[in-house]
Amino acid sequence: MGSKKRPFYRVVVADSRSPRDGRFIAQVGTYNPLTEPATVKLEEEEIMNWLNNGAQPSDTVKNILSKAGIMKQYHEARFSK
Structure with a gap:
């Protein structure tokens, strides 16, 4: 997504065996660094x-999710048992 000198990213769920820019299962968000x-x-x-079904976020996505507070929610839900 995006164009030359205008980055725009999609946050997607993909199979680890798929190529980076290849097929994905679901789009779960977007990130626009220009605004x-x-x-x-x-x-x-x-x-x-x-995440509850076992998806593992990349390091970059993990940072985005942490800033949004989603990783904290996930850890509280997972380890509160």
């Missing part, structure tokens, strides 16, 4: 569903 402050739109309920 001030950077715009992040995430579908929290869908992301929590994928």
Whole structure:
């Protein structure tokens, strides 16, 4: 997504065996670093569903989810048992 000198990213769920820019299962958010402050739109309920089903976020996505407070929710839900 995006164009030359205008980055725009999608946060997607993909199989680890798929190529980086290849097929993905679901789009769960977007990230636009050009706006001030950077715009992040995430579908929290869908992301929590994928994390609870065993999805492993990349380091970059983990940082985005941490800033949005989703990783904290996930850890509280997972380890509160």
